[in-house]
Amino acid sequence: MSFQTYAELWRIPDVRRILVLGLFLRLPMPASAVIVTLHVVGPLDRSYAEAGLVSTVLAIAMAISAPWLGRLLDRLGLRRTLLLPLAVLPIAWSVAPWVGYLPLLALVAVAGLFTVPSFSVVRQVMIRSVGPGKRTAALSADAVMTELCFMTGPLIGVLGASYLGTSWALMLSQWLGIVAAVGLWLLNPAITESESVDPAEATASVPAVAAAIPAAVATADGGAAEPSSRRWRxxxxxxxxxxxxxxxxxxxxxxxxxxxxxxxxxxxxxxxxxxxxxxxxxxxxxxxxxxxxxxxxxxxxxxxxxxxxxxxxxxxxxxxxxxxxxxxxxxxxxxxxxxxxxxxxxxxxxxxxxxxxxxxxxxxxxxxxxxxxxxxxxxxxxxxxxxxxxxxxxxxxxxxxxxxxxxxxxxxxxxxxxxxxxxxxx
Missing domain, CATH: 1.20.1250.20 (MFS general substrate transporter like domains)
Incomplete structure (x- = not known):
């Protein structure tokens, strides 16, 4: 057993940067979970069951979006994939804290479908940045940072809701993640070992993100689309x-x-x-x-x-x-x-x-x-x-x-x- 491995990982610039950035990308999740509950049962005057339904809708939307956005990461690269969340999330989370319960449900569902795939991105950068022998240590370091997020996030959420009110706390906590996503877009770390070619060049045949979505959905392995007879394999x-x-x-x-x-x-x-x-x-x-x-x-x-x-x-x-x-x-x-x-x-x-x-x-x-x-x-x-x-x-x-x-x-x-x-x- 050697804890020196973690010191060696921290000396790798890409690892150090993505761990710190990942902390800010993930903090809004546990913080907002608490704030949403307090917001629904407080200002919106709804039941705890209805507050739980908001969390369920968000979880289902994120479960649907994770493989889809992951496939876009494989096909388009990091920057072009992030354009979708960065176009949708600022609008959704700027409006959601100020509307009634049913519009909140709808906006949360939309936000969940376009959530930044932070867990996937951080782990891909970690795996790409270290050798096979340090992969488990790298993923463990990421797990430690995740635990810190889920230990401190609820406390931040409660303090924010107490001093700022639930609406402002919800909006500001989500905007923290949006700003971190902009930082990720600017940093643009490589997410695969073979990513020496600019993702835009690798997908030059796809003029825009919107045009790539149908191809990404139809493609099984991140490569070119297969003939229609094999599409469902x-x-x-x-x-x-x-x-x-x-x-x-x-x-x-x-x-x-x-x-x-x-x-x-x-x-x-x-x-x-x-x-x-x-x-x-x-x-x-x-x-x-x-x-x-x-x-x-x-x-x-x-x-x-x-x-x-x-x-x-x-x-x-x-x-x-x-x-x-x-x-x-x-x-x-x-x-x-x-x-x-x-x-x-x-x-x-x-x-x-x-x-x-x-x-x-x-x-x-x-x-x-x-x-x-x-x-x-x-x-x-x-x-x-x-x-x-x-x-x-x-x-x-x-x-x-x-x-x-x-x-x-x-x-x-x-x-x-x-x-x-x-x-x-x-």
Whole structure:
């Protein structure tokens, strides 16, 4: 184990710049989640269920847009892809805080469809900037920064809503992300190893972004459009191994949202809701520490192994008899949260060509979003049926089932992509 790897990563200019820029790109997400809830139940005088519907609409829109925008990244490059979000988001987020509930829903849906693919961009730059031997450490460093965003974002959102009002806080938090996106457009870092040619030259046959959208949708692998008779074939990157790893990502996300709801229910059952924020912080701290240690390891456990550990420790939290032991078990479970997602992403990207990495990372993001969208009602049902323990048992049990399928399958049917592993194609 060597933490010196992180110092070496920080000395790489592109890594340093994209990590800092990524922090500002992502902060609006957790901050706005809190602000939107306060805005809907406060100034708009709606229920918490209606506030939750806004979050659900945004999640669905982002799940739809992630693979599509990822494919545009592969085809058009970073700058031309960012023109779409930079044209739509300033308008949507300047108007949304000042309208009624139904127009807010519509504008949130539009904004979600054109959200800057920050997670995909940051990770692609990280992977491109380091050698294969440091890829896991790079993705772990990104996971640490993501955890910091989700630890500080809600606090920033609450403070902003308290001192500025929810409307101004929502608009300003989203404009922070828009300004960061403009910075990303100006910086224009390369996102693939082979990006030595200007993306505009590589797509000279496409005169404008709007003209490229139908071609991007019709193209399976980021290359030229296929004849109509082959248009509906699966993308070339699709393999049983990649599909199972995406399923593992879905399961990990489902586990996390099940733990989230289960923690709220547990602290209410323990009659210690005043300590809920502290317990959540302990859980996030475990995830942050886990990401740091996982990236510093010389040999990294597989995604299937990490999902097994995440599922098992999640189920273990269900036996806690009181708040202190519950927080301790949650810390242990949190230790495997970020590393599980990192291991799955590293395994996925090592199995595909860099020419389709943006699209694949988009599907990875969609798997996370859909896992949250499915996990929330499923965990809620389990909690209603058997108590707060139901969320942990359901999430952990599904994680163990899916990790077993991955464990038995990925070793036999999927190999790392030659360019990612440094090997020559057979």
């Amino acid at each position: 699966l993308p070339t990157w699709v393999s049983p191994g990649v599909v199972l790893l995406l399923a593992g990502t879905f399961a990990a996300s489902l586990i996390l949202v099940a733990e989230d709801l289960g923690t709220v229910a547990a602290m209410r059952d323990f009659d210690r809701t005043t300590y809920l924020g502290l317990v959540m912080a302990v859980w996030a701290l475990g995830s942050l520490l886990g990401a740091l240690i996982y990236g510093a390891l010389n040999s990294h456990p597989s995604a299937a192994m990490m999902l097994v550990l995440l599922g098992a420790t999640t189920m273990l939290a269900a036996i806690a008899p009181e708040p202190i032991s519950f927080a301790a078990l949650l810390l242990v479970s949190g230790f495997f949260c970020a590393p599980t997602l990192t291991a799955a992403l590293e395994a996925i990207t090592s199995r595909v060509s860099s020419s389709v990495r943006g699209e694949v990372m988009g599907w990875h993001g969609s798997a996370i979003t859909l896992g949250s969208a499915v996990g929330a009602p499923a965990a809620g049902f389990a909690i209603d049926m058997i108590g707060w323990q139901g969320g942990f048992l359901l999430g952990g049990g599904l994680g163990l089932l899916i990790s077993t399928a991955i464990w038995l399958t990925t070793r036999r049917i999927s190999k790392p992509y030659p360019e990612a592993s440094g090997l020559q194609a057979e």
